[in-house]
Amino acid sequence: MANIITRRAFMKAGLKATAVAGLASLTHIPPFLRQALAEGQIGISGKKVLFIFLRGGNDGVNNIIPIQDPAYAANRAVLGMPKDPAATYTEATGLADVPAANYPFAINLRNGFAALNPAMADMVPLYNAKDLALIHRVAYRSQSRSHFDSEQYWEKGADGTTGPKTSDGLWYRTIVESGWNTNHALSGVSIQSNMPASLRGSYPLTNLSSIGRYNLLGVYNPSNTSTNADRLKLLNAIDQANLQAYPAKDNRDMVFGLGTAFRDTLDIFQDPSFATNEFYDTNGTTHLFPIAASSDQRGLGSGAYGFFQSIKSAAQVLANTDAIITGTELGGFDTHTSQVTVGSPHLGGHANLLRRVAWAFYALKQYFSNPAYNIKGQSMWNDVVVVTMSEFGRTSAENASVGTDHAEASVMYVAGGSVKGGVYGCDLNTKNGVANWTPSDGVNLKGGSLFAANNSVGYLKRVIDYRSVVGEIIRDHLGATQAQLNRIIPGYGIESTEHLLNGISTGATPLIGELGLI
Secondary structure (H helix, E strand, O other), X not given: OOOHHHHHHHHHHHOHHHHHHHHHHHOOOOHHHHOOOOOOOOOOOOOEEEEEEEOOOOOHHHOEEOOOOHHHHHHOOOOOOOOOOOOOOOOOOXXXXXXXXXXXXXXXXXXXXXXXOHHHHHHHHHHHOOOEEEEEEEEOOOOOOOHHHHHHHHHHOOOOOOOOOOOOOHHHHHXXXXXXXXXXXXXXXXXXXXXXXXXXXXXXXXXEOOHHHOOOXXXXXXXXXXXXHHHHHHHHHHHHHHOOOOOOOOOHHHHHHHHHHHHHHOOHHHOHHHHOOOOEOOOOOOEOOOOOHHHOOOOOOHHHHHHHHHHHHHHHHHHHOOOOEEEEEEOXXXXXXXXXXXXXXXOOHHHHHHHHHHHHHHHHHHHHHOHHHOOOOOOOHXXXXXXXXXXXXXXXXXXXXXXXXXXXXXXXXXXOOOOOOEEEOOOOOEEOOEEOOOOOOOOOOOOOHHHOOOOOOOOOOOOEEHHHHHHHHHHHHHOOOHHHHHHHOOOOOOOOOOOOOOOEOOOOOOEOOOOOOO
């Protein structure tokens, strides 16, 4: 694989105007972007994050299943996943059963209480390697059940009480604190149709609908001297334009920053290595990223190809450039109707989505673990954390349309070689004086944790705040200081009201606090 970073360094050294333009851009950064640029280890540590936003509100109860709670089966007659008659779900060895293909039962996680949706069987190897945290009952204070509002809160590090205190995104502020965005062509990159709120801010980052479409007027051909000469003329013209003075009004500084960032990244994505899909599972024949029928040995179907193209691109950018954060999204989780196949709850629309998520996690571990697949020539799995987000969970009781409706807490998945894997928030233990799960007493089948926030259809009440999970990743994995984290997530340091660090065991909503994930 070509050394992309070296190539970019060569381009900058060879084009003096580009370097001047890059230095000029630093003078137009808003003051708050320049604070604490020498603080912490974000970017310097070599640690990275890949995020996946599951849009629509993922039904957490159909992901990590409270199989031993009597209220689960009683309130999900159609949606509920059946127990395996041969499994003992009270065993607590910490190693999940490894199911056969097309397994139709809830996978025994062997934590004494919970199970995993069989559509997520591809996550079992990560779980058993202790590289995957399954985190249940995650939400935020004063949960909104509006898709738009809740997505904004998650992506801006806010909650439903105070709302977003800034127009900047959570991951954007993380990158700003590193100073990486002022010195590197790439720092945060999303691969989706539009820039997500989590990466939006005053200084432009990079959003690509497709790496393959990122070109300069289509004039790039390594073997064609004529077109390359034309291309260099265009590049030089851009460089000269970037040297021209502009008035400090009408967001010109932001537009200028966007232009210089575009110029600096033009060559990165033209490297032939980004076009390849020769990444395989350990058998040497199963593609890690099913982006077309020819690479879909897993049988995930054409509906998965666009998502895996984005996952592949996000992984390649993270592995082969100096980007700190990349990510994408997967839609379709607003499952009000026909969530499962009647009579076969391990099949259906929601199962198809979960199957994609599970294989994405497995594929990313295999990709980042293989030294041949990145510019460093060594395993990156210990340096990467993969995390999911979703705006809210869904009702504990199924509705009359074989679906579920908007509710409160859901699940998050966090994986990586430095992650302390296991089940959080769905077992019979306690942490910081807070019960990880309170099951129904078997008589009141609309009680316990499943109905904690609504005694009619059931809302899972928050016991883990998503900001505590993301906060640990930003501080303990990426290398932020606590002071930086307090700036990145508004209110993180206000323990008296937010309780994000240490939790609280009293009051209407007890919180576990930080989990010790990293």
